[in-house]
Each structure stands twice: as structure tokens, then as C-alpha cells.
Amino acid sequence: MTTYLDDRPRPIRQPSRFIAFAVVTLLAVGGLTTRLFYLQIVDGGRFATLSARNRTVLEAVPAPRGLIYDSAGRVLVTNVPTFAVKVRPADLPQAQRPEVVARLAALLDLDEAEINATIDSNPGSNFDLVRIAGDVDEQTALLISEAGFELPGVEIAVEARRQYTYGPLLSQVLGYTGPVSAEQLPGLRSLGYLPDDLLGKTGLESQYETELRGLYGSESVERDATGRKMQVLQTINEASPGNSLNLTIDAKEQIYAERALKWAMAEVGLKRGVVIVMNPQTDEVVALVSLPTYDNNLFARGISNTDYRALVEDPDKPLLNHATQAHYPPGSTYKLVAGTGGLADRKISARTELQTKSYLTLGSTKFYDWNRRGFGACNIYCGFAHSSDTFFFQVAGMLGIDRLGYWGKQYGFGSPTGIDLPGEVSGIVPTNQWKQDVLGAPIYPGETYQSGIGQGYDVVTPIQLINAYAALANGGTLLQPQVVHDIVGPEGQVVRPFEPKMLHEIDAPASVLKTMRNAARAVVEVRHTYNLVELPIKVAGKSGTAEFGNRDKEGRLPFHSWFVGFVPKDPENGSFDKPDSNLVVLAFAYDSRTKGNVATEIVKYYLQQHFAIEKDYRLPNLLERGNFYQSN
């Protein structure tokens, strides 16, 4: 037993325990070394691959979207760089989401619910970016990008926004681009569309989407764990810019047309109207106005729900292009069909005179002329010029509904014109077959009468109607209206030149069409269109009043007004014998109910501007409102 001098502890070292400790140490470190060797040397290659895959991703490089110019080379749409706020849901922790969304809502002046809905309706996967807001001002973008850590998963992207130079003036034609929807994405993915991509939604933006979009490039990008782009490693495909469109539309003429329509609409209090200007020789659309309109820049900036709802719920449907996407009864303008048919089928000749009484009787029903006195004995010039209903009742009766329908189709009614704008409707040309198919009954003779004056089952789109008169003006070639003149590649090379597209030759002798052109001139000359004849240019045309809807207390129907006219190549001295017109103009006034034909006034005002006629021939006193049934 050892004795101790004090409680000073004795040394306790035991060699075996020290050795054991040292052995354990070496074994442990040896084990770690083995494991490290295995991971880094034996299995290193596999991890190197994993590491590379971790950080490199293939990213699409958006191509600059093609531009759109008018026929005079004016820029109608450009791309301006803007900041967009995007969210990658996978990087936004669920716990922090309410807080992040609340901050975004405050910064972007958006509704929290709206942001949440956008994130949740994300068409892509959780790792795909979702566009929360576009066109964010620089200050806000900077704030958001600096608050990176407080706003996980939120990114600022620079993207190009469409800037429509003239806004509402051309919205109906140009349309707008918008985010890809969840329903569209699956079909578009294979075409290289990204979940946060934009594409043309309506108008030319939609019609020429494939041309305008260009080819997206791709590059492999190194990113960090949060998905931020660190550097571009390699460009795999260069993005190639989209093609540009040169339109047939002339912004100046568009302004003239819109001004004319707006003036009349304001004067009368109209809700909807259409003006179309075309060159009948080529079917180039020079102006196409549909009012009410909207500002497509609103959509380009990312329209708010409130604004969008207001547009959708507007009873006058500003989002609809009334020139192509809606059809209306053509009224007396349709007498062109019966007249052409009667002459071509030799039911009448240019000299045939028909008695135009105040009414025709069919069984027990009386079919009244708009002019209760009638016009006496009348040939085609007289009948067309005064727009005698009883004259055309008789012609329609001679033709029968199926021949009338045949000639309607010859003029292009009943099927889309094929204009390069989306959503065109076809209108209706009634025939026995048609009525049997749709209503399950044959056409009654009275219905044939009504159809002869454009008040039956027949409905037409404004573009169909002007196109029919364009065919008359050019000597019988039904062409396909075109809004885009040619398509130009990024280097300015013409990718698709302009070419008039013929639908068919109208099956009527040139002499018949010449007669109808002169009959249309007679409309102006007999002052059916008041002082239109006084203009220093020669106009031929046809007005129309088309009843629709429900009778008022006095038994009168509301009506639309039409006028479609054309001018010879030499406007002052030209003759309508020659099919050389290169200007046809149509005006349509929805629910006009004016004393005189407001559409004629609109066309007159347009022509005054187009030909720079100093004297003002407009007759505002004709635009008094009231249900005057005065056909035309």
C-alpha cells in the first residue's frame, strides 16, 4: 500500500490504457481516411458528374419578337425592355409564403389573392418560374432584387414588352400578347414555349405567332443552389429574331377612318361601328376600324383583373372585332346579290322594267316597299338607285331562294373571307337546304322576298360585304382580304412577298357587273345618298338599312345603317364602266336609328380626308335620332 505525504494525487498513467487510446485514435482516423479515399478516389467520377449536373442547366434564350410596320413603314409595335417579377415556387418555403406574398402585394400594388392565384395556377412545375407582374418600374425592381434574402424564390427578369405605338387605334387588328395559359402549355411545350412565356392572344399577334416569335436559343448556364444564374457556360443555339410584318394598313388612313367613325358615333350617340377601307384590285386592307376598341398596351403591361372584367362585361364587346368576328343583317346592300343574279340568270335584262308598287301580296301577306308610293315602272338602275324593295322582291321571287343563295355565295357570303385575322365568322346565306338542316323546314316564298333585300335569314360580316363590293369594283374577282402585305426576316430579306389571293371569279358576265357598277353609281346620282354626288370625286355605292331586334311601342324596329362605296382609279373623271377602282370603303353603324343614313356620312367624311377635299359636305342634320323608317 502506497502512502502519500499529502493528498497530492499520484500519477496514474497506465501504458496499456494510453496505447489503447492511441490505437483507437489511429483506427478512427484510419476509418475516416478509408471512407474519404472511397468517396474521392474510387467513386469520385460519379460525384463529379452529379456536381456538374447540379449546377448546369439548359436555359432558353428568348428571341426578340418580330416588329410590325404599316404600309408606309411606320412602326406599329416595338419591344421595350421591362422588368418582370417572377417566382420560382420550389424556392419559396411554404412557411414564408404568406409573408413574401404580402410584401410583393405591397410593392407591386397587387392583390394578395391575385398573386396567390397566379402562383397556384402555374402551368409548369414547381421549378419553373411564374410571372407575377410585368412592366415593373425600375425602382421597384431594384427594391425586390436587393431584398433577395427576405423574398426567397422571387426573381427579377428583364424581358421585352410589346409597345403598341397607336394603342387603341389598331388594337383590333394587332391584338396583343399574353402569358401562356395552363391549358395551352402542354401543346406548346414541344414547340419550345416556356411556362412563363408570352404568346400572341388575338389579332395579328396571334395570327402570325409563329412568324413573330422567332426561334428561341439555348445556353447552358451555371446556377447556384437557389437557382440564380451565375454565368453562361456555353451558347448552344443562338436565338434568331422573329420575322417582321409589313401591313397593308396605313396608319394615316386608319386615323382618317377612325376619326370619321368617331365623329358620327359621337354625333348620333352610337355604341358600335365599323369602317373598312380596301383596295379592290388586290384586296389589301388599308384601314380597319372597329369601335368600341380597347388599349392593347394594357394587356402588354399585364392587365389587372378589374380592367379585364370591365372589357369582357362591356355590352358593346370592345374585345370583339366587329368587322370580322360578328355578323349582322346586310339590308339593302344585299340587293347587289339579287340584282347580279337576276341579270346573270337572265331573269331580267338591264332594260327590263318592273312595276314597283307600294306593296306585293303573297297569299294574304302584304310586302311593303319602304316607299309607300312606289317608284312606278323601274329598271335595274332605277330599282337599285332608289333601293326599291318591291323591285327586288320580284327579282328574288324570279330567282328563287337557291339561286339567290348561289349568287350570295358567288359574292363570298356564307363563308369566311379568309382574312388573316383570327376568329372570323362565316355569316349565313339561306337556301332550302340550309333551312332544312338548321330549322327543319323549307323556305317560304316570303322569306325569299326578305332575303332578296337582305332582311331574311341572311347575315354578313362587314368584311364580307366590303369584299363583295370589291369584287364588283374589280370586275368580278373575289379575292381574299389581307392585312399583312409581306413578311420580312430579321436581316430585312422578304420571307413572304405580297401576292393577291384569288378565291374565285364571280360566275357573271362582265357586262352584268358593269351594269351593277353603273347602278351603284346611279344610287349616288339620284341623290338617294343626298349630296354625295356633289363631291369633286365620283363615288358609286349602296346604302342599307337593316332592321333587327324587337319592335318599339309604335311597332318600329331599330335598325343598323350600312354604306359601301367605291371610287374609280381616276376619281374625278373616271367611269364605272371600267373595273379599275382601287378604293372601296365600308361603314357600318350599329343600331343607328338616324333620319338619314349615318354610314353614308361616315364614308363621305372619310373620303373628304382621304382626297383632302377642303369643303365639308357632311350633313349633320341627317343624323337626328329617332326611329325613322326610311330605307334607303
Added chain:
Amino acid sequence: MGVIRAQPARVTDWAAKSVGAAWRAFDLQLTTYAALLVAVGLVMAYTNSVEDGAIPLEAGTTFSRGLMWAAIAAVVFTLATAFDYRWLRTLAWPIYGVQLGLLVLTLLIGDGIGGSARWIEIGPLTFQFSEIAKVLMIIVLASYLASRRRLDSLASILGACLLVAPPLALVMLQPDLGTSLVFGAILAGMLWMSGASLRWLAVLAALVVAMVPIAWTYILRDYQKERLASFLDTNPDIQGAGFQLHQAQIAVGSGGPFGKGLTNGTQTQGGFLPVQTTDFVFATLAEELGFIGGLVLFLLFVLLLWRVLVAGWRSKDAFGTLFAAGVASMILFQLVVNVGMVLGVMPITGIPLPFVTHGGASLVSMAAGLGILQSINVRQTRAAW
């Protein structure tokens, strides 16, 4: 035996001792290895600062804070070396009180980082008292065991266990599973080196094993269980709980033999690594410096542990030996668990890698431990004459 060596050193002896003799007894190797490990830690702090996109020497970066803590550690080391360790035995009970006080304080006012109350803010610094508590625990245990007449008695073992129990419980409450395991490792290592009876140690080990199911059911928090389960799962969910581990292994594995070069680690610089300045710092090292870098680090640790054991061997009193055993156990355990975690052979517990992990308390604690060891070294010189 042992009579002469057991002579208490008198103040006059100590005063007479020459500075030169003290210097000769000072273990330069120990200091050098430790300093090199700190240097490795600073290099890692530098590369991680680059990852943050900061200029490393600017105030507030991981690197500049690392430099500051290294300086503080150097001061602590020097003071601890100068301080006569024998006073520690006298002060053992007050030190135990301070240790418990710090841990209670942490629980009361600790600021939750990572969801647990481990950190105390002192001015601009956050400080983890449980790191300091480890060294204090070693002092207290060494003092207690050194004072026992029969070290291999069951009473000594039980006494040591009872001493460790309160701080261990307090750390568990934070909850800091890792640090409490370190306490356990310190206890085991010191009992082992104290020469405690193998039989009783075996019984103790069996008891610990028996405790595991109880701990799993009643003590461990869900996230701790998830981490442990994820470790045991052979096909873990790499997007969920296994994500950190998976990314760390990619970092290590892609480092290859020579690494991707400092500041070139794509996993590190891309932010794919979790807590890469602290618990997963070894992943950064392995990615950027490769297998060679890992080997150098292991070598430094082995050399350091060797010098710690040498100090314990040389000590002429039980306190010195036991203290060295405690420090060696602490360093070895933390090394194995931390690196093992990064390499996927140990569960994720959040134990720092000594000297290398960025963290002031850990470094200061290590500096204090090594400083006391040097104090033990230089105060053994008289008998060597």
C-alpha cells in the same frame, strides 16, 4: 513509489524556475499543430467568404471574424499557459458552479439559432457557452477524479457520472444532442485513462446502450430523430432530410484527389452545401483541396492528439493526465463525428470540427484546453532536472 513526484511544488520552486527551462518544457509541436489547424480553418473561412460574394477582409465576413477569433484564442491560450493549472483544482467547485450557471443562463436567455437555444449574444458576437462548458467539464472531472483515493472504485465512477449528469441534462434541454454526446465522450475517455475497472466500465457501457430506446422515445426531438433515421436509411430522400448529406457527399466526392482548388468548389461557391462555414466545413475542404487536403488535415489532428497524449503521459500528477485524456477524447470524438457526418458514416448531430469550424466559442474553448495542457507541460520541469 510516487512519493517524490507527489511532492507539491512550492512557490519558491516555481519562482526559481528559469524562463528557459519553462520554454524547453513548452511543447512547441503541440502549439504548431494547433496553429496549423487554425490556419486551415481560416483558409476555409476565406473561401466561404468569397462564396458570400464579400471581400474577405471586410468587417463582418466569415474570414475577418475568424481572424478576430484566432487572435482572441491566441490571447486565451497564452493566459492559460501562464496560469498555474494547479489552482484549477482549488477552484474546481466554483468552476463547476460557473459551468452550470452558464448553461442555465443559455437556457434562460439563449437566442434560438436553428430552432434551439444555444447562442448568447454579447455585443455583436454570438457565443455558444456549451463549448466553454466542455473545457470546464474536463477541469471539474479531472479535479474530482484526481482527488479520489481509489480511482478504480465504483464510487469514483458513479461520482464522475453524477458530476457530468447535470450539465449534460442542461445541454440536452437546449436541445443540443451533439454537445451532450461530447460530454459523454469526455467522461468515457477520462474514466478509461483513469484506470477505472474494465468491469465497471463495461457495465456503464451496457447501461448507456440500454438507455437508447428510452432516449429515443422521451428525450430526442423529432428533427433529431429524422436526422438519425435519415442516416440509417439506405435510400434516403435526397430532397428532404437527406438533402444536406447528399450535397455534402457530392462536394466531397467531386473533389477528387487534388480538389477543385481554393474558391473553385462549385458546390461550395454555388451555395449547395448546408452550413458550410460551420458543421460542414470539411465538405468545403474536401471539395476544394481534395483527398490530399483531407489527409493533411487528418495528419495534423493525429499529430496534435499525439502531443496531447504525450502531455498527459508526462504529467506527474493525476490531474494533468486526466485533463489531457479529457482534451484528447473531446478532440477525437468531435473529429470523428464531424468528419464522419460529412462523409456519411455518422448521423448529423451538429458537432463542430475542432479549430477548423468557424465559431468563436469552440476555438476559444480549444485554446483554453491546449493552454492548460501547456501549463501542465511547463510545470513538470522541476522533476526533469
